[in-house]
Amino acid sequence: MTVALFLEQILNGLQLGVMLFLMAAGLTLIFGVMGLINLAHGSLFMVGGFVCAAVAAWTGSFWIGLVASLAAAAALGALVEIVVIRRLYDRDHLDQVLATFALVLMFSEGVRFVFGSFPLYLDPPAFLSGPVMLPGGLPYPAYRLAIIIAGLAVAAGLGLLISKTRLGMQIRAGEADREMIAALGVDIRFLYTVVFALGAALAGFAGALIGAIQSVQVGMGEPVLILAFVVIVIGGIGSIRGALVAALIVGLVDTMGRFLLPTLLAHVMEASAARGVGSALASMLIYLLMAVVLVFKPKGLFPANA
């Protein structure tokens, strides 16, 4: 029983970690290549969730919704890059933070205007809606397992894209020296738009997948965005590999902390107090982890361009 529960929590932690990776990968790519801090990344996550839920409700197919959310997030990302973000590359980080904060306000209110204040609900596809039996006789929601697999597949695909393809070569070159690859004849403006749209698509994909677990509502991207920041700080800004490792660490630490701390504390204090203190401490755990990493490795676990 306890072993099964433990295993279930580990899988939940992996699932959170994989989601965080999808967010953090886009953020860290955008920062690595364009030097931009993008608070509106959480809004793209939210847009992905809303588009998937709306299209799935309209067509009756989760898969069409998923494809639509990818397309919508990528298109919106490209549009935002061309209209606004492009003007921010040469600005300081304060301007970038404020402009993308403005975008967050506009996207949140815009989505509220279109879809209303009530949350939408999204059902996972029928064949993934039941539990699967894991080895050891543990039932686990098939959909969550599918998220883990899909996320790891995307991580592998992203790794291949960056290490093996021409686009990936340009992205890596862009991280190393922007002026130089522009001088070599790469259309840098187009490359930036593509990278931003790629990051947006990853965020939208994550939002659509998560939409079938939680309710789809305005502001759903913000907690994920801030967790993704923690992931990037721990992993090292600009490093995809760092983002993957840190995302899995953060996902596991957060989930296991919430699961184990109240139980552990119950040994030293009475049950209700242990629940309160345990959940309060558990909510701080990943930030404490971040503080520890900062003390020993201020540039993160896998510093890029070091």
Add this chain to the structure above:
Amino acid sequence: MRELVTEHRLNIVLALVLLGGPLIAHFADEPFLVTLATRATILALAGVGLNIALGLGGLVSFGHAAFFGLGGYAVGILASHHQNYEPLMTAPFLINGTNQMLVLWLVAIVVSGLAALVIGALSLRTSGVYFIMITLAFAQMIYYFAISWPAYGGEDGLSIYVRNAFPGLNTLRPLDFFLLCYAVLIVVLFAQWKMTGARFGIALQAVRQNEGRVAALGLSPYKIRLAAFVISGMVTGLAGALYADLNRFVSPSMMSWHLSGEIMVFIILGGVARLFGPVVGACLFVLFEHAFGSVTEHWQFFLGAALLAVVLFARGGFIGLVAGRVRHD
């Protein structure tokens, strides 16, 4: 030099407008407008705090709502113990709650200063984007702690039934409370003005402009930044204490990252590193919220659009527009 004189005159005009408006509203029997001005004054104070770190020190902190909220909770917790006649702690010595603002402010300043010391000591090991993300993350940590800690209301927040007391004033009257907040703001602005010209202020601005040269002069940039960050957190914490008494309510939403963003917005609307920048910005923000908020519930969309326009096209903010730009550094 001429520009500086203009800004100086502009500041005096702004200070008088912020004082005169609520006085007129009071005698026109519009207590709501007095309260609105009080809100702007307190938010301005929070912005003044952030401006010390951000404007003078170049430290883009995205976590100042944490200090604002800690100041508020310091007041809320002590006041709740006072109104329930329960001591805050009995061992090893007795500490009672209180309703005296002077004591509450002191506690709020100390608590937010200590938090700023710890957060600053860790965050200032990094710079740039790391610093922005880390201050945001630590603020979020305190936010989640406030939500999940059940003793003081958790997510529901904490009510202060009667506004706390200040000797010689009836703080329940809107005008009295406004004047008190206004006086605090002016005192802090005066102190900041003095500090900017003093040794520490000059060193702080030098660190922003050229860290290496300051280090070569034998000063420690890290210590100067940390001191500025702590002072900045204390001022924002004091603003949080006043805000708690304004609403007679504290809740985790005082620490939300939206509020951190809004405090930053005050500064950019008014003008970065300008003494009265956050004051103008907070007033514009409150007026904007009041004007658009009564027309449409989607006023934040227009706030975002306005903010975007200011960032992209009108750098320097209101004071930059009126008094001209400061010499570029």
